[in-house]
Amino acid sequence: MADQTLPIPGSIDVTPQRRSPSLLIESLHEWVVTVDHKRLGILYVVYSIFFLLVAGAEALAIRIQLAWPGNHFLSPQVYNRMFTMHGTTMVFLVGMPILFGFANYLVPLMIGARDMAFPRLNAFSFWLTAFGGLLLYYSFIGGFGLYGMGNAPDVGWFAYAPLTARAFSPGHATDYWALALIVSGFGTLGTAINIIATTLSMRCRGMTLLRMPLFVWLMLVVSGLTLVTITPLTAAQIMLVIDRYLGGHFFDTQAGGSAMVWIHFFWIFGHPEVYVLVMPAFGIASEIIPVFSRKAIFGYPAMVAASVGIAFVSLGVWAHHMFTVGMTSVGNTFFVLSTMLVGIPTGIKIFNWLATIWGGKIRFSTPMLFCVGFLFQFLIAGLTGIMLSVAPWDWQLHNSYFVIAHFHYVLVGGIVFNIFAAIYYWYPKVTGRMLSETLGKWHFWLFAIGFHITFDTMHFLGFFGMPRSIYTYEPDRGWNHLNFIISIGGMIQGIAVLIFAWNLFHSYFRGKEAGNDPWDAWTLEWAAPSPPPEYNFATDPVVRSRRPLWDLKHPEDPDWKYEA
Amino acid sequence: MIRKQSARTIRLRRLLVFWSAIACLRSAAWADGPQATPNIFAPASTPASSILGLSWFVLAITGGIFLGVGGMLAWAIVRYRVRDTDDGSEPAQIYGSTQVELAWTVIPILIVVVLFLTTARIIFAVQDAPKPRAALDVTVVGHQYWWEFRYPKFGIVTANELHVPVSNTRAPQPTYLHLLSADVDHSFWVPQLAGKTDLIPNHPNDTWIDPLHTGLYVGQCAQFCGVEHAKMLLRVYVESPDDFAAWVKQQQQPGNQDPKVAAGRHIFETQACTNCHRITGTAATGTFGPDLTHLASRATIASGAALNTPENLHAWIEDPDNLKPGALMPAMQLNGEQIDELVAYLTTLH
Numbered sequence: 064m065a066d067q068t069l070p071i072p073g074s075i076d077v078t079p080q081r082r083s084p085s086l087l088i089e090s091l092h093e094w095v096v097t098v099d100h101k102r103l104g105i106l107y108v109v110y111s112i113f114f115l116l117v118a119g120a121e122a123l124a125i126r127i128q129l130a131w132p133g134n135h136f137l138s139p140q141v142y143n144r145m146f147t148m149h150g151t152t153m154v155f156l157v158g159m160p161i162l163f164g165f166a167n168y169l170v171p172l173m174i175g176a177r178d179m180a181f182p183r184l185n186a187f188s189f190w191l192t193a194f195g196g197l198l199l200y201y202s203f204i205g206g207f208g209l210y211g212m213g214n215a216p217d218v219g220w221f222a223y224a225p226l227t228a229r230a231f232s233p234g235h236a237t238d239y240w241a242l243a244l245i246v247s248g249f250g251t252l253g254t255a256i257n258i259i260a261t262t263l264s265m266r267c268r269g270m271t272l273l274r275m276p277l278f279v280w281l282m283l284v285v286s287g288l289t290l291v292t293i294t295p296l297t298a299a300q301i302m303l304v305i306d307r308y309l310g311g312h313f314f315d316t317q318a319g320g321s322a323m324v325w326i327h328f329f330w331i332f333g334h335p336e337v338y339v340l341v342m343p344a345f346g347i348a349s350e351i352i353p354v355f356s357r358k359a360i361f362g363y364p365a366m367v368a369a370s371v372g373i374a375f376v377s378l379g380v381w382a383h384h385m386f387t388v389g390m391t392s393v394g395n396t397f398f399v400l401s402t403m404l405v406g407i408p409t410g411i412k413i414f415n416w417l418a419t420i421w422g423g424k425i426r427f428s429t430p431m432l433f434c435v436g437f438l439f440q441f442l443i444a445g446l447t448g449i450m451l452s453v454a455p456w457d458w459q460l461h462n463s464y465f466v467i468a469h470f471h472y473v474l475v476g477g478i479v480f481n482i483f484a485a486i487y488y489w490y491p492k493v494t495g496r497m498l499s500e501t502l503g504k505w506h507f508w509l510f511a512i513g514f515h516i517t518f519d520t521m522h523f524l525g526f527f528g529m530p531r532s533i534y535t536y537e538p539d540r541g542w543n544h545l546n547f548i549i550s551i552g553g554m555i556q557g558i559a560v561l562i563f564a565w566n567l568f569h570s571y572f573r574g575k576e577a578g579n580d581p582w583d584a585w586t587l588e589w590a591a592p593s594p595p596p597e598y599n600f601a602t603d604p605v606v607r608s609r610r611p612l613w614d615l616k617h618p619e620d621p622d623w624k625y626e627a
Numbered sequence: 628m629i630r631k632q633s634a635r636t637i638r639l640r641r642l643l644v645f646w647s648a649i650a651c652l653r654s655a656a657w658a659d660g661p662q663a664t665p666n667i668f669a670p671a672s673t674p675a676s677s678i679l680g681l682s683w684f685v686l687a688i689t690g691g692i693f694l695g696v697g698g699m700l701a702w703a704i705v706r707y708r709v710r711d712t713d714d715g716s717e718p719a720q721i722y723g724s725t726q727v728e729l730a731w732t733v734i735p736i737l738i739v740v741v742l743f744l745t746t747a748r749i750i751f752a753v754q755d756a757p758k759p760r761a762a763l764d765v766t767v768v769g770h771q772y773w774w775e776f777r778y779p780k781f782g783i784v785t786a787n788e789l790h791v792p793v794s795n796t797r798a799p800q801p802t803y804l805h806l807l808s809a810d811v812d813h814s815f816w817v818p819q820l821a822g823k824t825d826l827i828p829n830h831p832n833d834t835w836i837d838p839l840h841t842g843l844y845v846g847q848c849a850q851f852c853g854v855e856h857a858k859m860l861l862r863v864y865v866e867s868p869d870d871f872a873a874w875v876k877q878q879q880q881p882g883n884q885d886p887k888v889a890a891g892r893h894i895f896e897t898q899a900c901t902n903c904h905r906i907t908g909t910a911a912t913g914t915f916g917p918d919l920t921h922l923a924s925r926a927t928i929a930s931g932a933a934l935n936t937p938e939n940l941h942a943w944i945e946d947p948d949n950l951k952p953g954a955l956m957p958a959m960q961l962n963g964e965q966i967d968e969l970v971a972y973l974t975t976l977h
Contacts, residue, residue, distance in 0.1 A: 138952060139854050140952075143856075217854075219851045223851070225812075225828060226811045231771075231810065231811055321829060321830075323827065323830055356707070357717050357718050358719075358720060359720050359721070359722050362722075363722070387825050387849075388830070389824060389825060389832035389833075392750050392751050395750050396746075399743060399750070400743050406739060407736060407739065410731065411728070411731060417703060420703045420704065421703050424707065424709040425704060425707050425708045425709060426709050438700055439700060442693065442697055446689040446693055449742070450682075450685055450686070453682075453685050453742065454746060454750050455681055455749045455753060456678055456681060457822075458678065458821070458822020459667045459678055459682075459822045460667075461823060462816075462849045462850060526667055527664055528665030528666060528816075528818040528846065530814075530847060531851070533847075533856060533857035534856075534857045535857050535858075617717070620720075622720075625722055626722070
């Protein structure tokens with residue numbers, strides 16, 4: 064199976080090309096000037112994994128500080144920088160770029176195209192994002208000028224006004240934060256436009272919209288959502304910079320400005336942003352779960368409809384982050400309803416994955432293990448989300464460790480688990496070699512155990528009244544043991560991630576040869592060689608169903624007979 | 628405040644008492660000291676108990692969903708795993724089913740309707756509760772990193788430790804808090820008394836509590852407000868009507884003028900202390916920092932960062948950054964003798 068060449072039109076690898084070995088400087092130059100969607104995709108992913116390690120280290124510093132009360136591992140100032148940078152990095156330099164990196168690599172391959180619609184815009188967007196990240200981290204050096212101590216942003220990743228005003232945040236740390244997000248935001252917008260154009264106009268013959276793999280569908284929806292969510296963030300950042308440098312008073316409460324305007328702008332961006340991050344993860348699960356259950360995805364049209372539905376509803380729920388800011392009872396009630404409504408399409412998705420597994424023959428390779436973890440954890444994350452949507456309960460839980468637990472269940476238990484699944488699943492396609500299954504299982508089990516020790520426990524700290532963003536706590540509040548347990552869990556996750564990083568590195572040189580189609584999968588990218596040549600497909604593929612490779616492998620029972 | 632109790636709410640309340648007892652026990656087992664913990668499962672005031680009642684209802688529904696869906700998932704994963712004896716054939720391909728999709732769309736919609744209506748009822752009951760005549764008004768002003776409490780009716784200004792009278796169900800005496808901020812966003816949160824409400828500059832908010840038992844309730848600022856956000860602690864003393872009246876009377880007195888500590892008072896009045904602090908009856912009229920007229924009547928200093936002992940006061944005045952790095956009070960560069968006299972004076976301010 065491993066070396067089987069699939070006689071799909073266009074998949075025949077006519078010139079298995081290996082470039083003659085070149086000087087390091089030449090190959091480096093090639094990576095810098097490349098406009099190939101696959102290379103850019105790899106750059107995105109490598110860049111994100113680097114920042115995943117950085118932001119992970121920041122999280123561990125936070126957990127060491129909180130392991131016992133009154134700890135002096137970090138000063139309050141440094142602690143505040145750590146949690147601000149951890150949040151900002153994970154959302155903007157890890158989550159978004161890694162998911163857009165997957166999209167960059169996979170979308171053209173999955174729809175049988177040779178590249179993205181705008182290859183040079185693609186390269187431009189990546190480099191904007193990359194420089195945005197560098198700008199953010201340069202703040203460690205430049206926050207108070209080169210002559211002084213380094214100083215990173217310390218206003219929280221939500222940066223509520225007026226704490227960001229010059230009166231309360233002197234120096235340049237907040238400026239680096241705002242400018243870095245403006246720059247990387249433009250990069251994100253460019254990529255989103257590119258993905259929309261690619262999926263709408265570059266599909267191969269026979270690939271109708273309703274035959275696109277779900278991952279492509281989800282990326283299309285996410286890209287549309289990105290266009291309407293990143294823009295308000297960029298607008299708010301520009302207003303903030305005007306306030307800080309040109310004497311504007313948008314958020315200057317001392318001069319009649321409004322702190323509320325920032326909160327609204329931030330969450331009009333911030334809530335759909337959660338879906339921008341989680342929907343690509345849904346897409347990943349919708350590719351991997353069917354292949355390892357050996358069944359077609361259950362209810363494809365319902366999955367597409369639910370995704371579009373979530374995108375629309377997510378635009379009308381932002382103020383559920385604001386139940387404590389003093390909205391009227393009617394306002395609160397409206398946002399309770401809109402938030403609860405998100406649960407319906409999300410529930411449909413979970414049920415469809417369940418039905419996909421039902422009656423299958425599940426193979427528990429590492430990608431599937433991570434996806435199974437995702438299913439359970441996302442179920443819990445959804446249910447704690449329902450709890451938080453109940454405004455009166457949110458008055459208690461808001462800004463407590465319960466919220467931290469909830470959104471890490473979404474972002475780690477949901478998204479990061481699927482990102483790991485995706486890397487184990489597509490690494491063979493990208494490098495031509497399999498990741499080690501043994502190390503993969505160690506990675507999965509350690510990470511899952513560490514995750515549950517940390518984040519299950521955090522829910523209880525919220526019940527017992529511990530607020531977020533505090534660098535230390537009173538020893539008499541009953542939080543000591545729980546915090547210690549959480550920190551232990553954090554360390555276990557750290558070890559798991561190091562195993563993962565070693566696996567990525569080691570398998571690149573020593574991994575088993577993968578062949579074109581190691582998982583016996585069904586979407587077009589597995590018809591191309593591993594790694595795919597620059598042009599992807601020698602001749603344009605033609606498809607007749609959602610699973611072109613199934614049709615090839617099962618000519619007696621092809622999908623197109625059943626699809627409307 | 629009088630609420631009709633249906634059989635259902637009584638049952639719910641019994642259930643609630645039972646579970647909160649368990650929760651208290653559990654937290655007590657984990658607690659590291661004898662003090663009350665800011666536990667949402669141990670409500671002592673109407674808003675907090677209404678929220679907890681609703682919470683148990685929501686927890687029951689979401690718990691049921693978790694058991695149902697999670698159970699099916701677990702079962703499917705075990706039942707449909709590939710066996711060693713597998714023949715390598717593909718399982719039957721099923722592409723979907725409109726009836727099934729419809730079923731698992733309609734059931735969640737029904738659950739949402741129930742959850743939404745229950746939630747809306749509590750939102751209106753807590754937020755729009757009519758204010759009784761007997762209610763006490765307190766204005767709370769958030770500062771980086773301390774709390775100012777003003778009692779307009781009594782002409783009292785104090786800091787960090789809120790004193791309120793106990794309420795009861797027959798003749799409710801709730802305390803209404805008017806929430807303001809002097810600088811950045813803060814949030815008032817004492818979990819046993821009520822949910823949190825933010826203090827936002829240019830955006831006054833209101834909330835209320837009606838504690839039903841006397842005692843000390845702790846909480847802290849719940850909206851990140853800068854360097855020392857973690858040490859912006861809150862203490863609420865709920866007192867019997869007599870104790871509260873006595874406290875009010877004492878707080879209304881001007882600052883103690885004991886001649887034995889005149890030297891300390893002189894230092895206070897001639898240093899920059901007066902720019903930020905007020906002591907009624909002296910030249911000190913600053914409002915940037917906490918009112919110190921009755922400093923010695925408080926159990927803590929620096930917004931709960933340390934106990935109010937002469938040693939801690941000495942350390943605090945000598946270098947506030949030592950106790951609370953990032954606090955806005957500067958070190959006054961006084962020598963040890965001066966600080967001793969200052970502390971002697973401050974400890975007489977009952």
